[in-house]
Amino acid sequence: MTVMLDNASGAPRYMALAEALRARIAGGDPAIGELLPTEHALCETYGVSRHTVREALRLLAESGLIARRRGAGTVVVANQTHDHFTQRLGGVDDLMQYARDAKLLPRSTRTGPLDGAVARAFGVAAGGEFFHVFGVRGRPGETPIALTDVYIRADIAPPVETIVEMGGSVTDWIARERGVPTARIEQSISAGALTEREAEPLNAEAGEAALRTRRRYYDKGGRIIALSDSVHPGERFTYDMVLLREAE
Template identity: 45%
Template sequence: MPRQARYVSLAAELRRSIQRGDVEIGGLLPTEVALCRAHKVSRHTARAALALLEDAHLIERRPGLGTRVIAREESSAFVQPLGGLAELLQYARNARLQISSAASVTLSAGDAQRLGAPARSAWLNIEGVRRASGAPIAVTSIYVADAIGASVDDFRRSRRAVTEEIERRYGVAVESISQTIRAERMTAADAAALKVEPGAPIMRTVRRYAAASGRIFVISDTRHPGDRFAYDLHYRREGTLRPFRVDSKPGRAHPRR
């Protein structure tokens, strides 16, 4: 039997440690340097072992904040950490889009309201299925503003996110993203694409990507089955709390100057 690579066996050791509860959920694993010393491995080996645990959604690694345990057992759901614009953009890289169709569309009043776009505006509509580790995790409708001048061929063979490909080809970069999340039921068409039961619970995320001018140039409308996706959010206190003075009237409070 071929000898197992050291980073694989180290990942297995760390996985067992996590499953035993040696580190609590939310707790930090040892640093790469500490792992190297404790297990007598190179920095490259330690980093590769941690990458396996990260791919299994057992840990989350953040520069300057360490490696945090987020689960004891590997989940079949795709986990999207949220902490800023970069992490939102990372989803489009990790969950690859398999394009099924494309067409030029003019938004109806109903579609415009759902997407947060002007009614009767013109877009390139790209339909497809997102996959992670080869498995389908969502159905996505992407809308690229007609003013960009893009065609579906710009994206068919690209390994970049749609917004990254637009920046490379047309020089329009993402400056901000707004997002709306809704709980809904799976339509028959989406259910067929994902091989799930119609009417199953889904999480619908609509993201609007804006350029520095404030103009929205890409919108994505993604429908995830409830058991195939999870958001992982972390909040941190920033700044200093200011004392409040409370008026004699209920419900009124003001920062103390």
């Protein structure tokens, strides 16, 4: 009982097979949580080699439709693909695309537990030991771009001289030197008016529109690596991003 694959389009067999299986899954035949036929069974059903079957299943796995477990089988985990866009970053701190030589000039540093008000603003639990750096971001001698507060988990924080040198890609340094890569970033962007306290070090006027970004960096286990909060006077900064649809 061999099933014919649609060969009209001239597509390779493994693509035709992937499409046939995708259609079956979308139709709910193997419903979410159920098992797909085994590779061997698919070989027989569609009259193709195991390599071809595996190539087709690889496509479905890459689209996130199925999950495969040696010994257990191939289970359906979704019945349709979601749009899925990627943002490529040279490093985590490309999130904010400062000029390459825009450094963080610390105005004050402190180590201690996370303040209650700060924790609330970030929506995280207070306490824990954090290395806090408050500073101005920009090229030395020029009008600053931003005011930044960074809270770095104390046990993995770099020495302050390192922060000044590297111009702010702290999480890259932590991944490299401490072996704790960032797995997840949560970012909030909003607009607000500059307060007087903020306006002075930025050489700007209070009430001026500003872009505020708040970011939380987490490791694989969900532990906080760092928190950052920046204020950019409106006319000095635009946040540009490119999102690409992931190949499916």
